[in-house]
Amino acid sequence: MIILEVNPFADWTPHAKQIEVMESNVRNLVLNCGRRGGKTNVGARKFFDRILEDIEKGKGLPYKPPKNLKLMKKPKPRLEYWCVAPTYSMSEIQQEELSCVIPEEMIESWDLSKNRVWLKGYILIQFKSADNSKTLVGKGLDGAWLDEASKMKEETWSGYLSYALADKGGWTIWTTTPEGMNWFYEDVVLNGQYTDAGGEPGDYRNDPEWKNFYWTSKDNPLPELQKNIQRMIETMPKRYVDREIYARFDVFFGQVFEEFNRSIHVVPRQLCEEKFKNGDFVHIEAGKDWGFSNPGTTIVGAMTANGELWIVDAIYKPGMEILIPGSSDCWVEQDKKLMKKWRISRFWCDSENPSNIKTYVTNGLPAKAAQKHLKEGLRAVASLFPVKSDNGRPNIFISDHLKEFLQELTNYRYPEDATGDKAEIPEGDDHAMDALRYLVWNSKTFHQLLVKRFNMIPWKIAA
Numbered sequence: 001m002i003i004l005e006v007n008p009f010a011d012w013t014p015h016a017k018q019i020e021v022m023e024s025n026v027r028n029l030v031l032n033c034g035r036r037g038g039k040t041n042v043g044a045r046k047f048f049d050r051i052l053e054d055i056e057k058g059k060g061l062p063y064k065p066p067k068n069l070k071l072m073k074k075p076k077p078r079l080e081y082w083c084v085a086p087t088y089s090m091s092e093i094q095q096e097e098l099s100c101v102i103p104e105e106m107i108e109s110w111d112l113s114k115n116r117v118w119l120k121g122y123i124l125i126q127f128k129s130a131d132n133s134k135t136l137v138g139k140g141l142d143g144a145w146l147d148e149a150s151k152m153k154e155e156t157w158s159g160y161l162s163y164a165l166a167d168k169g170g171w172t173i174w175t176t177t178p179e180g181m182n183w184f185y186e187d188v189v190l191n192g193q194y195t196d197a198g199g200e201p202g203d204y205r206n207d208p209e210w211k212n213f214y215w216t217s218k219d220n221p222l223p224e225l226q227k228n229i230q231r232m233i234e235t236m237p238k239r240y241v242d243r244e245i246y247a248r249f250d251v252f253f254g255q256v257f258e259e260f261n262r263s264i265h266v267v268p269r270q271l272c273e274e275k276f277k278n279g280d281f282v283h284i285e286a287g288k289d290w291g292f293s294n295p296g297t298t299i300v301g302a303m304t305a306n307g308e309l310w311i312v313d314a315i316y317k318p319g320m321e322i323l324i325p326g327s328s329d330c331w332v333e334q335d336k337k338l339m340k341k342w343r344i345s346r347f348w349c350d351s352e353n354p355s356n357i358k359t360y361v362t363n364g365l366p367a368k369a370a371q372k373h374l375k376e377g378l379r380a381v382a383s384l385f386p387v388k389s390d391n392g393r394p395n396i397f398i399s400d401h402l403k404e405f406l407q408e409l410t411n412y413r414y415p416e417d418a419t420g421d422k423a424e425i426p427e428g429d430d431h432a433m434d435a436l437r438y439l440v441w442n443s444k445t446f447h448q449l450l451v452k453r454f455n456m457i458p459w460k461i462a463a
Contacts, residue, residue, distance in 0.1 A: 017215040018042040022049065026211035030174040030188055032197050034217030034247040036225050040147055043175035044097035047083070047145040050171055054079055054142055055121065065122050077124035082144045084136070084161070086151040088129040091115070094147055095127060136160040140167030150176040154183035178249045180424065185249050198250035217245045234389045235458040237382040256378060256412045256426045256433075259385040265394060269401040272302070272312040276342070280304060284342050285446070286335075287439030288349040288367070289431045290356055296320060297431040298335055299405065300342050301439045303446055307453035309384060309439075310397045313342060316404040316432060322356050323363065332363045339365065348438040370438035375424050376459075377437035383458040384440070395450075395458075405432045 014022065021029060021042050029046065033039040054060070060078040083098070085091035098117075099110075108118040115127040128136060130152040141164045146152070165172065174188060178197065185199070192212035194201040217229045233241050237259055239251045275281060281302035289297045300313040315334055324330040338344060344366075349357050351369035360367035384396035398406060412426050412433050426433075440446065450457050 012045065014042060015220055017213065017219050021046055021213055024211055027209045028172045029211050029213065030192055031213045032176060032178055032189065032247050033215050034245045035177055036220060037215055037217050038220045039175040040093060040097055043145055043147060043173055044094065044101050047173050048098065048101045050143055051081060051123065059142065063122065078122040079142045080124045082126050082128050082141055084128045084130055084144060084146045086148055087131050088115070090148060091127040091129060094145065130156040133160055141165050141170045142168050143171045145173045147175050149174045149188070150179040150182060150184040158187060177244055178247055180252055181249050198248045214247065216247055235383060235386065235454065237386055240379055240382065252414050252424050254413060256414060257382055257385055257409060260409055264387065265385065265396060265398055266400050266406065267397045269399045272310055272399045275310070276302065276312065281310065283445045284344050285346045285348065285439055285443050286338065286344050287435035288347045289435040290350050290353045291431055292319060294318060295431050296331060297435045298338060299432055299435045299439065300338060300344060302342065303449055305449065307449040308395050308397065309446065311402065311405065312399050313338060314402050314405050314432065323359055332360065332365065335365055348442045350434065350438065370442045373441055377441040380459040381437055381440050408432045
């Protein structure tokens with residue numbers, strides 16, 4: 001048995017909220033925090049501190065050690081702990097944090113290829129991915145740390161880990177930024193006590209074995225971090241700020257682009273054409289969503305040097321074929337006219353119809369398959385609508401003659417009675433909105449213009 005005097009605060013200056021976590025002795029600790037709030041940082045220290053507590057209590061004794069730990073493939077440990085993340089790449093963050101915390105003299109071996117650490121005294125820490133929940137079968141765990149838990153599937157906890165921990169009365173540490181009122185909120189957060197992160201006080205179960213901790217990104221006082229947080233607050237839509245900075249569960253209801261305002265974002269068609277003639281647009285691309293029974297859509301996005309996107313024209317039409325030789329009433333010919341009129345350099349197209357893209361390319365249209373990324377793309381588009389504090393302007397404008405586009409934009413909504421991932425999948429017509437998303441998410445030139453304007457891409461600040 002090894003006994004070490006380890007100070008978890010050595011070479012670490014925690015903020016007040018992190019100190020509260022370190023001082024808690026409740027079995028299950030749930031940390032719901034804003035991005036860059038220091039949740040993973042304190043999670044690693046509390047995880048290791050809990051292991052030290054188990055060692056000091058003599059947990060797992062008496063124990064008969066294996067004769068040769070290094071030669072055995074799967075020796076039975078005295079104590080076993082898991083660090084679980086949504087993917088193995090995300091678990092690397094847990095490994096990095098723990099490598100800064102665990103004293104070298106306590107480590108028997110650290111096997112990166114097998115994602116495990118043996119501590120002296122036959123104590124095993126394994127790093128697990130939750131992307132395949134069936135791999136989370138264990139005979140019994142003494143403790144677990146789940147990082148970004150709200151991104152995991154419900155069965156990760158209810159189907160596997162809860163049973164593995166029950167065998168030995170194991171403890172848990174949860175560190176995450178919320179993803180809406182999903183299973184994590186219902187099955188984990190509500191076990192504890194009410195916080196200002198959302199929900200009704202009467203919904204919380206106040207189980208004494210569960211303790212909720214809540215803080216925002218602004219509670220981490222690092223000066224450079226606070227500069228970035230303030231920049232994010234000024235450039236991103238309110239619902240993303242509420243979730244990722246203020247760590248609230250009760251967001252993503254109502255209109256998708258809630259900061260759309262006709263008096264701000266809608267401009268006269270004549271103004272769009274004048275700016276084009278005057279050379280105010282430095283680059284023009286298009287987004288393309290296929291359709292037949294449903295309307296197909298092409299939207300034209302003209303870009304200015306300061307990162308503004310002007311939606312200057314569009315075609316919105318059902319029942320039109322991709323190509324009819326000798327006829328102008330088909331998408332190829334209609335989009336050729338748009339390309340000639342606006343000097344479009346690229347069409348970002350729905351990737352589900354590669355044959356359509358091939359037909360475009362064969363007929364002289366510069367078409368390319370778009371990466372779709374629904375939730376990330378919606379966030380990217382939404383970041384263009386807020387009025388920026390430095391110049392009093394948004395980064396998107398729409399011509400007033402695009403009636404179908406504006407109607408979709410206004411009616412594009414999140415389902416009000418959905419929770420979790422479903423709460424972030426909008427309802428209603430989405431043909432023009434998909435085309436807009438393809439353009440914004442995929443245009444490298446537009447991204448370069450945004451970097452020139454903001455020194456970054458606004459929707460990637462919290463990544």
